[in-house]
Amino acid sequence: xxxxxxxxxxxxxxxxxxxxxxxxxxxxxxxxxxxxxxxxxxxxxxxxxxxxxxxxxxxxxxxxxxxxxxxxxxxxxxxxxxxxxxxxxxxxxxxxxxxxxxxxxxxxxxxxxxxxxxxxxxxxxxxxxxxxxxxxxxxxxxxxxxxxxxxxxxxxxxxxxxxxxxxxxxxxxxxxxxxxxxxxxxxxxxxxxxxxxxxxxxxxxxxxxxxxxxxxxxxxxxxxxxxxxxxxxxxxxxxxxxxxxxxxxxxxxxxxxxxxxxxxxxxxxxxxxxxxxxxxxxxxxxxxxxxxx
Ligand code: GUN
Numbered sequence: 340x341x342x343x344x345x346x347x348x349x350x351x352x353x354x355x356x357x358x359x360x361x362x363x364x365x366x367x368x369x370x371x372x373x374x375x376x377x378x379x380x381x382x383x384x385x386x387x388x389x390x391x392x393x394x395x396x397x398x399x400x401x402x403x404x405x406x407x408x409x410x411x412x413x414x415x416x417x418x419x420x421x422x423x424x425x426x427x428x429x430x431x432x433x434x435x436x437x438x439x440x441x442x443x444x445x446x447x448x449x450x451x452x453x454x455x456x457x458x459x460x461x462x463x464x465x466x467x468x469x470x471x472x473x474x475x476x477x478x479x480x481x482x483x484x485x486x487x488x489x490x491x492x493x494x495x496x497x498x499x500x501x502x503x504x505x506x507x508x509x510x511x512x513x514x515x516x517x518x519x520x521x522x523x524x525x526x527x528x529x530x531x532x533x534x535x536x537x538x539x540x541x542x543x544x545x546x547x548x549x550x551x552x553x554x555x556x557x558x559x560x561x562x563x564x565x566x567x568x569x570x571x572x573x574x575x576x577x578x579x580x581x582x583x584x585x586x587x588x589x590x591x592x593x594x595x596x597x598x599x600x601x602x603x604x605x606x607x608x609x610x611x612x613x614x615x616x617x618x619x620x621x622x623x624x625x626x627x628x629x630x631x632x
Contacts, residue, residue, distance in 0.1 A: 343602055374433070375404050417446065476617075
């Protein structure tokens with residue numbers, strides 16, 4: 340069984356990005372600059388944004404964190420996005436989700452200039468990805484694609500089953516696995532809450548990508564021997580034996596599934612660390628004008 344090490348792979352990518360930033364600096368070029376907008380005081384969002392800003396520092400990017408009160412109006416937030424859109428020094432812009440309920444995520448997302456949309460959430464980038472044009476691909480699917488590549492997982496002609504159809508993970512993942520390229524050329528089944536015979540469909544998967552958001556949902560009886568299993572889930576569960584009082588588990592019952600899988604991502608240390616590497620990579624692409632020209 341191959342343990343797909345997202346922690347090491349993400350560090351490799353960060354090292355590659357840091358080398359490129361050093362070259363850019365030596366050439367007197369423009370240092371990539373990411374702006375992150377955080378609305379309110381959601382604990383998880385603060386942690387994620389903090390990690391993104393710290394990673395920018397690690398690779399030598401400039402970063403700007405814009406913190407806004409939870410009661411900011413939609414109009415005011417749209418103005419903040421517009422100001423960043425038109426700021427020539429900023430290459431990438433992310434608005435951390437979720438947003439407070441009185442603000443439309445769709446309106447805010449659609450306000451982000453596609454050329455700076457390093458989260459790959461705008462209709463323009465989702466459309467471009469679907470058409471197999473150069474695009475910013477959302478961090479989680481991008482991170483999974485990169486893991487499959489770097490571990491040389493064969494995908495052509497394989498049956499790939501994706502569990503979960505979210506806009507952020509399942510839906511783009513299904514498109515990327517089906518498209519003509521590598522990784523890709525798989526025969527894809529996208530499953531969701533209305534799918535019947537899910538366990539049976541999963542058992543026919545050569546590649547199983549699980550993004551259902553339910554702790555240890557996938558058990559060994561749902562997995563074919565020799566399958567590649569990618570676990571996108573991340574859940575905190577109480578564990579008195581840990582100093583923190585909790586431990587992290589995924590959407591896959593790791594120990595029993597690992598015995599059957601040919602390759603599997605752990606939680607933590609699998610898909611999770613790859614998402615920040617993907618965001619940094621997209622920001623570098625933006626600074627170098629590699630996607631929109
Ligand atoms: N919230 C959870 N995941 C993400 C992400 O990838 N980007 C943003 N902006 N917010 C998120």
